[in-house]
Amino acid sequence: MNYYSTSKQSPLVDFRQATIDGQAPDKGLYFPEKIPVADEELITASESLTDEEIAFRVIRPYVGTTIPEDKLRAIVREAINFPIPIVPVNDSISSLELFHGPTLAFKDVGARFMSRCLGHFVTYDSKKVTVLVATSGDTGGAVAHGFYGVEGVDVVILYPSGKVSDVQEKQLTTLGNNIRALEIDGTFDDCQLMVKQAFSDETVSGKRFLTSANSINVARWLPQQIYYFLAWKQWPDKSNPPVVSVPSGNFGNICAGLLARQSGLPLAHMIAACNANDVVPKYMSTREFTAKPAVATLSNAMDVGNPSNFIRILELFRHYFPELEKSLTAVSITDQETRATIKKVFKQYQYVLDPHGAIGYLALQRYMEKNGVDKGLFLETAHPLKFPEALDDVTQTGIELPEYVREILTRKKQSISMKPEYPLLRDYLLS
Numbered sequence: 349m350n351y352y353s354t355s356k357q358s359p360l361v362d363f364r365q366a367t368i369d370g371q372a373p374d375k376g377l378y379f380p381e382k383i384p385v386a387d388e389e390l391i392t393a394s395e396s397l398t399d400e401e402i403a404f405r406v407i408r409p410y411v412g413t414t415i416p417e418d419k420l421r422a423i424v425r426e427a428i429n430f431p432i433p434i435v436p437v438n439d440s441i442s443s444l445e446l447f448h449g450p451t452l453a454f455k456d457v458g459a460r461f462m463s464r465c466l467g468h469f470v471t472y473d474s475k476k477v478t479v480l481v482a483t484s485g486d487t488g489g490a491v492a493h494g495f496y497g498v499e500g501v502d503v504v505i506l507y508p509s510g511k512v513s514d515v516q517e518k519q520l521t522t523l524g525n526n527i528r529a530l531e532i533d534g535t536f537d538d539c540q541l542m543v544k545q546a547f548s549d550e551t552v553s554g555k556r557f558l559t560s561a562n563s564i565n566v567a568r569w570l571p572q573q574i575y576y577f578l579a580w581k582q583w584p585d586k587s588n589p590p591v592v593s594v595p596s597g598n599f600g601n602i603c604a605g606l607l608a609r610q611s612g613l614p615l616a617h618m619i620a621a622c623n624a625n626d627v628v629p630k631y632m633s634t635r636e637f638t639a640k641p642a643v644a645t646l647s648n649a650m651d652v653g654n655p656s657n658f659i660r661i662l663e664l665f666r667h668y669f670p671e672l673e674k675s676l677t678a679v680s681i682t683d684q685e686t687r688a689t690i691k692k693v694f695k696q697y698q699y700v701l702d703p704h705g706a707i708g709y710l711a712l713q714r715y716m717e718k719n720g721v722d723k724g725l726f727l728e729t730a731h732p733l734k735f736p737e738a739l740d741d742v743t744q745t746g747i748e749l750p751e752y753v754r755e756i757l758t759r760k761k762q763s764i765s766m767k768p769e770y771p772l773l774r775d776y777l778l779s
């Protein structure tokens with residue numbers, strides 16, 4: 349399998365090179381040259397396969413020969429070693445719970461998969477790599493945990509001081525070893541800008557091999573297809589494939605779902621459930637893509653004003669709007685509706701939604717009503733207690749943080765404070 353750049357100005361590369369590069373040299377995103385047809389048994393006999401076997405068969409064609417089979421099996425085993433259950437909320441709507449990993453959000457699978465691929469590629473190369481990443485919260489924790497202890501890879505995470513939640517901060521700052529956290533006295537945009545400057549600074553890249561770990565990296569993006577295949581395995585009525593609603597911010601996860609669907613997975617329709625950051629819903633109704641500065645919402649992991657993976661969705665549909673429109677609906681939900689949904693679903697069904705999942709739920713419910721659909725699935729992307737400020741007192745009682753998260757909260761934060769000035773980051777990276 350080869351990958352081309354969506355900007356079409358870079359040479360084709362294999363999975364190994366695409367993983368090491370992150371972004372293509374022409375600043376485009378890597379995209380698979382052909383969409384493989386999913387293995388027949390993944391569709392017709394998935395109940396008889398183990399989760400690990402499903403994950404392996406889904407990802408194998410994308411990795412090609414760049415990782416030997418036994419090594420790739422070990423990587424997927426580690427990437428999905430926690431449950432991903434479908435839990436019915438009521439008779440017509442079910443939740444695919446993706447938050448049972450170490451940092452309580454779905455990004456764990458992609459971060460763990462990518463870290464182990466990169467670890468494999470660098471031992472093979474005997475070259476050291478530094479993963480540099482800016483986070484507004486969730487990405488940092490998943491990357492820190494995913495890369496923790498991976499040999500040959502150092503991780504430097506920049507996060508805005510005072511702007512991430514307590515749990516999120518502890519997840520980035522308490523691991524130590526090969527993971528270092530820079531606490532920036534500024535905003536997420538400042539962090540992002542500093543990281544971008546480092547990537548284009550030859551005095552740094554000449555000394556260290558730098559790569560990024562956000563969802564533009566193919567090794568983080570592609571394994572997300574596994575969720576949808578595992579959902580299919582558990583889907584009770586195979587003659588009536590689900591409509592799937594995906595809480596979306598940077599559009600990596602839903603794009604992986606659409607890719608799985610194009611390779612043959614029976615999903616009736618996809619819904620991109622967005623918060624007030626509505627660039628894609630606007631695009632779907634006007635066909636004009638206008639990036640905007642992100643606005644802050646309750647579902648902050650989706651506060652993205654210029655979703656980078658949307659270009660991959662257009663590529664998947666060969667920029668042909670009528671086909672895209674048949675497969676994808678995009679919806680924008682307000683904070684007020686999000687809070688009301690969390691309350692209502694708890695009251696009626698005793699199911700606790702997090703604000704991201706609540707947006708997925710409401711977008712799905714509206715679509716089902718409008719289109720006379722009787723069964724649907726939404727992705728619950730985070731544990732509700734990761735975002736306690738969205739829950740009221742009633743909803744909060746009776747749920748508990750898992751033991752390993754409570755343990756993390758007792759650890760001591762270790763971070764290096766830094767002003768939002770690029771030369772300080774450069775000196776740090778060069779020292």
Ligand SMILES: *Cc1c(COP(=O)(O)O)cnc(C)c1O
Nearest residue numbers: 596597598599600601649729730
């Ligand atoms: C990252 C994240 C999202 C958005 O996923 P994208 O792939 O960026 O669209 C949704 N929910 C949670 C909890 C997240 O952490």
